[in-house]
Amino acid sequence: DQQVKQNSPSLSVQEGRISILNCDYTNSMFDYFLWYKKYPAEGPTFLISISSIKDKNEDGRFTVFLNKSAKHLSLHIVPSQPGDSAVYFCAALTAGNKLTFGGGTRVLVKP
Amino acid sequence: DGGITQSPKYLFRKEGQNVTLSCEQNLNHDAMYWYRQDPGQGLRLIYYSQIVNDFQKGDIAEGYSVSREKKESFPLTVTSAQKNPTAFYLCASSLLAGGPLRATDTQYFGPGTRLTVL
Secondary structure, three states: OOOEEOOOOEEEEEOOOOEEEEEEEOOOOOOEEEEEEEOOOOOOEEEEEEEOOOOEEEEOOEEEEEEOOOOEEEEEEOOOOHHHOEEEEEEEEEOOOEEEEOOOEEEEEEO | OOOEEEEOOEEEEOOOOOEEEEEEEOOOOOEEEEEEEOOOOOEEEEEEEEEOOEEEEOOOOOOEEEOOOEOOEOOEEEOOOOOOOOEEEEEEEEOOOOOOOHHHHOOEEOOOEEEEEO
């Protein structure tokens, strides 16, 4: 039973436009969420996080929004750049400091 | 340079053999983790350790074993009992704040080891 889901396996966007990645979760006990970016054959790199006491966190071109009542979070990248082409994973921090990952969304930014 | 290293980058083994993947960190992190990634899928937790000489099973521990004799090192052994060992293996580490400061719990990943069973 997947507790963290990314329903869009892929996303294609034009350079300079906004990329919106979505993530849904089922466990209302999750209180901290992270986004990771991953290139092929490399380890994921931490991008941005958000605590459940907030509904928005911004870092440069990256903004994460959290809607607790809907158990939904999203990552906005604006403007999108070709170097943003990668797989993005949403993750929730669970008891014991374990991460539960979504299945990932592959983003392709076209020049 | 502080970071997490995994070796080797690529590893081949014959069916029926055990193989050990290395993970070392010099970040002075308390906790270490092993994940597996299969094509088109997310990361799944194999084992994790929050303190030296202690570790817990993750979601898919069957066919794997670990040890945590030193804070810096968390080797993973893929045994012959693991039915589908071919995968990309990722090691991670984090501090453990033990409090509401969740940002320090962020996990940082190594570059990964691709294991192929022939």
